[in-house]
Amino acid sequence: MEKDSIDMTKTLENTQAAETPTRTSLPDWLNQRDIDEVECVAADAAGIARGKVLPADKFVQAVSDDHLRIAESLFSQDVQGRTIDAGVVAVQEPDINLQPDLSTLRVLPWRQGRVASVICDAREDNGEASDLVPRQALRTVIEHFAALGFKATVAPEFEFYIAELHSDPNLPLARPILSNGARESGQQSYGVDILQEYAGLIDSIYAYGKALGVNIDVLTHEAGPGQFEINLKHGDPLAAADQTFMFKRLARAAAAEHGKTITFMAKPVADQPGNAMHIHQSVYAIETGDNVFVDAEGRNHDNLYHYIGGLQKYIPALLPMFAPFINSYRRFVRNAFAPVTTHWGYENRTVGLRIPASEPANRRVENRVIGADANPYLAIAATLACGLLGMRQRLSPSREMTGSAYAAKSLFLPEDLLSALGNMKKCKALGDVFSPRFLTLYWELKYAEYKDFMATITPWEREHLLTQI
CATH class of the missing domain: 3.30.590.10 (Glutamine synthetase/guanido kinase, catalytic domain)
Structure with a gap:
């Protein structure tokens, strides 16, 4: 490992997630770590990370508004990333709302410390947890x-x-x-x-x-x-x-x-x-x-x-x-x-x-x-x-x-x-x-x-x- 990478990971060990940020403290958490972007990811059926990358300020706004939309068909993609014709997913491919679990928010050490990642759950528009999400299957x-x-x-x-x-x-x-x-x-x-x-x-x-x-x-x-x-x-x-x-x-x-x-x-x-x-x-x-x-x-x-x-x-x-x-x-x-x-x-x-x-x-x-x-x-x-x-x-x-x-x-x-x-x-x-x-x-x-x-x-x-x- 290069020296800069070693120094970066040592820094992250000290600043990573001593406490889980709340919606209120999230802006400070990101600013203290000089975060530019946040990956909002969820595991699909194959365990592949899929989701969106947002500028830090847009991520804060999405969390505050509880509004981070993504196509439900994300979870009907096969290992090649192709959306299958699934009978339980609407052909219109409606959106669901990603729910970042802030306890999983971490700075990615291989991205020079400027990018964070958070694992997300998902909810339907009626507020219920989406039952198509593998993480929700484990929660159940x-x-x-x-x-x-x-x-x-x-x-x-x-x-x-x-x-x-x-x-x-x-x-x-x-x-x-x-x-x-x-x-x-x-x-x-x-x-x-x-x-x-x-x-x-x-x-x-x-x-x-x-x-x-x-x-x-x-x-x-x-x-x-x-x-x-x-x-x-x-x-x-x-x-x-x-x-x-x-x-x-x-x-x-x-x-x-x-x-x-x-x-x-x-x-x-x-x-x-x-x-x-x-x-x-x-x-x-x-x-x-x-x-x-x-x-x-x-x-x-x-x-x-x-x-x-x-x-x-x-x-x-x-x-x-x-x-x-x-x-x-x-x-x-x-x-x-x-x-x-x-x-x-x-x-x-x-x-x-x-x-x-x-x-x-x-x-x-x-x-x-x-x-x-x-x-x-x-x-x-x-x-x-x-x-x-x-x-x-x-x-x-x-x-x-x-x-x-x-x-x-x-x-x-x-x-x-x-x-x-x-x-x-x-x-x-x-x-x-x-x-x-x-x-x-x-x-x-x-x-x-x-x-x-x-x-x-x-x-x-x-x-x-x-x-x-």
Whole structure:
């Protein structure tokens, strides 16, 4: 990282968001930080940041007037940014009102400190929250927990590849070039010396994360060449989703500054492990603060088993939120650090649902099915929704998997997006925790992307079929 960038992030650490600005204090907050522009962003269904950029004074006026309009069709865009013909979105593409969440207002360190960014919710003209917004889908699930007297805590950990700059989609990802001129090869799981090769970029990621309030806990090198894992500290589900959303942005910005590419694609390299987003989750009683997965003696409570039962039953139906693209299903390969079933077990990394060793107060479930390509708001909402339905319905899980789940004969994950979408469409219980309108839109988006891919003739087809059959 350049010296000016280091100095800038140190400054931001001291001035970033010691307090959340109010409508009244917002002008001073922006003036004290010499902000020229403010990004007003929301995550679309794919988790891509979309929105508007306003001059600082116009942003203050928009917040004061509660008037920041944007087309509702923003949330019916596919991963290519194309608006699909969605039955639940009016063909007139009416506006909705973005609602900046000022608690997320941050100065972007890679924009020389002159640009701030704020994450937005959205409301309809009648004042109700728009149910097409992924962030609202997570809020809704959190509200369902609160109605039962519960609150959830999550800790995401997600993997990504660092590679050379990549501009040609017809070429495979280029492994990073090391200081000796060779490309990284082999497997370097938990390697320490190899981290030095990426020290500048890693320093930038940490500095940007600290400046933006992203609570990075641990960084490790994973099995693939140039593959890393970042763990975020446990906390509120909405805050964790916001931080994951921002982490992806800051990581890409840092990589670009260092002449590298970072990808969260689930399976970017054919013969290497894919990128996962494991989410650890616990549930606590709001009144007492006690972990409801254990009883007063610290033994596993029925709530834990019901929660696991819910994950096992509903993951196949919500898999389009955990594995949202055709590429996502290429990650589910036996003996490749990814699950292929929804079996559960203690300290067992071959299963889809792992119970890590912990003190009773920290008893938790790790959902290992989710890919790093998932929208963090929807991934967290969906995994919590599965567990919530399990506790509501008092579902029982399968027997604990004590051996390798790769040898299992049951509880397999769907093998492709179309199968998962079929499960999603048939599952009526999802409407108990998600807006039916949102579920319909999401299904239509994913099906449109599937059809678009199926209309593409791949190099494999040209190589093996064009002249030989």
